[in-house]
Amino acid sequence: MSAPSLLDCPEAQFAIAAVREAAQLTRRVQQEMCTEALTKGDKSPVTVADFSAQAIVAKRMAEALPDARLVGEEDAADLNATDEGRATLAQIQHFLEANIPGVSADEVCQLIDHGNAKPEGKFWTLDPVDGTKGFLRGDQYAVALALIEDGQVSLGVLGCPELNDQLSPELGGSGALLIAKRGEGAFVASVTGDAEWKPLKVSPCEEVKDTRIFRSVETAHTNTGQLGQLAGAMGVEAQPIPMDSQAKYAVLAAGGGEMLVRLLSANRPDYREKIWDQAAGSIVVEEAGGRVTDLDGKPLDFSHGTSLLENRGVLATNGQVHQAALEALRAIGA
Numbered sequence: 001m002s003a004p005s006l007l008d009c010p011e012a013q014f015a016i017a018a019v020r021e022a023a024q025l026t027r028r029v030q031q032e033m034c035t036e037a038l039t040k041g042d043k044s045p046v047t048v049a050d051f052s053a054q055a056i057v058a059k060r061m062a063e064a065l066p067d068a069r070l071v072g073e074e075d076a077a078d079l080n081a082t083d084e085g086r087a088t089l090a091q092i093q094h095f096l097e098a099n100i101p102g103v104s105a106d107e108v109c110q111l112i113d114h115g116n117a118k119p120e121g122k123f124w125t126l127d128p129v130d131g132t133k134g135f136l137r138g139d140q141y142a143v144a145l146a147l148i149e150d151g152q153v154s155l156g157v158l159g160c161p162e163l164n165d166q167l168s169p170e171l172g173g174s175g176a177l178l179i180a181k182r183g184e185g186a187f188v189a190s191v192t193g194d195a196e197w198k199p200l201k202v203s204p205c206e207e208v209k210d211t212r213i214f215r216s217v218e219t220a221h222t223n224t225g226q227l228g229q230l231a232g233a234m235g236v237e238a239q240p241i242p243m244d245s246q247a248k249y250a251v252l253a254a255g256g257g258e259m260l261v262r263l264l265s266a267n268r269p270d271y272r273e274k275i276w277d278q279a280a281g282s283i284v285v286e287e288a289g290g291r292v293t294d295l296d297g298k299p300l301d302f303s304h305g306t307s308l309l310e311n312r313g314v315l316a317t318n319g320q321v322h323q324a325a326l327e328a329l330r331a332i333g334a
């Protein structure tokens with residue numbers, strides 16, 4: 001199809017270009033740094049990718065939307081504090097050189113700290129590498145950027161470099177780029193820009209027992225025991241599908257499953273979701289026709305700083321199975 005009209009505004013154009021560039025950058029870091037020579041537990045590639053992606057989004061934002069404010073997950077404080085930090089900074093500078101010729105270490109830090117705005121009124125929120133464990137394993141991860149206006153997400157872009165055939169065979173091996181704008185739908189193209197935009201639509205499945213459920217790979221980010229109870233209460237026999245990052249939202253929006261649930265882990269029952277972990281993904285699912293609430297059925301409220309303080313966990317579905325899932329959550333006391 002021809003480009004959807006929601007792409008016409010400067011904010012959408014900035015977000016697409018910035019996420020695309022950041023996603024390519026994370027791929028480059030992964031190719032060069034995630035070698036077999038790396039010791040297990042070495043987190044340096046993800047640190048370098050995280051900071052580099054935040055810096056490039058900040059740079060493009062300052063150019064395209066000079067008055068915009070950014071709330072990013074990372075801050076540069078540690079990069080100048082220790083020898084290890086300074087070595088990381090040098091690597092970030094090296095990777096950014098290809099995107100910002102001649103960039104200095106000071107400018108890198110300033111760009112990263114451009115993402116320290118207050119989460120109030122109208123602002124952007126960024127998770128430069130969501131699903132860091134997936135990134136290190138070579139599994140799913142996402143660059144997630146969203147615009148929040150007065151507590152509600154109004155625009156979201158997800159770059160999922162490892163998501164291909166799960167969303168659309170036409171993407172080939174290019175990775176997926178998704179955009180959603182409130183009231184104007186959700187669309188997918190390739191991260192590299194060589195596939196046409198296609199509208200996203202959630203699965204029409206109404207049969208609760210057939211619900212395909214997505215969960216985090218990391219058991220510390222959910223409650224696997226309770227998840228088994230929840231599936232049982234819904235009559236679902238199939239095992240939940242583990243997947244890292246907001247790529248789960250992307251697959252849900254494309255109809256590749258019916259439900260995503262973030263249960264509170266037993267050791268962090270008071271955990272509150274971070275805004276950058278849910279903003280872009282939730283609007284993509286909503287605009288593809290799905291529904292997103294917390295575990296109590298309340299809408300996600302992005303007006304309480306960097307965490308969803310007034311929400312417990314997340315339930316995102318194709319809409320059809322939402323009520324049944326909420327009832328099952330209540331029945332198991334989750």
Ligand code: AMP
Nearest residue numbers: 131216217218220221244245268271277
């Ligand atoms: P996932 O890829 O689904 O495992 O989600 C990754 C996100 O989970 C990370 O970006 C973290 O911010 C977030 N996270 C960290 N600790 C927790 C926790 N205890 N419960 C839920 N999410 C968490």
Ligand code: MG
Nearest residue numbers: 127130131277
């Ligand atoms: Mg994250």
